[in-house]
Amino acid sequence: MSHLQNLLLDSLLGTKHVDSAALIKLQERSLCIASPGFSVMPSDVRTLVNGFAKNPLRARREGLYFKEKDYKCVRADDYSLYAKNENTGVVVVKTHLHLLVATYTEGMYPSVCVEATEKLGEYLRRKGN
DSSP: OOHHHHHIIIIIGGGTSOSEEEEEETTTTEEEEEOTTOOOOHHHHHHHHHHHHSOHHHHHHHOEEETTEEEEEEEESSSEEEEEETTEEEEEEEOSSEEEEEEEOTTSOHHHHHHHHHHHHHHHHHTTO
């Protein structure tokens, strides 16, 4: 298992408030690694990358379609995108080279998912990733 995959599993899924996680390469617009059982389709990768490449305010206004669900965007800026659909949600944090993606489901605390994802994103930015 790679160092990055260990980081995803330990620091995100280890909180028990992240259901699944992935790392997307920004330049290649491709999936780098994902937690077991979490498949991110190329169309989902494009959706998330475009959420940052285009005006983040547009993503906030229009929401996003991810994993065959419509999500209402509750935060969109240069480094973070949070979206929810009823009791589930997706948190995306941009680093220099990657998008860090974490999802939560019913019964999980969104705030813990956000905090863990933001902290890992900050760590990766400091490391130059």
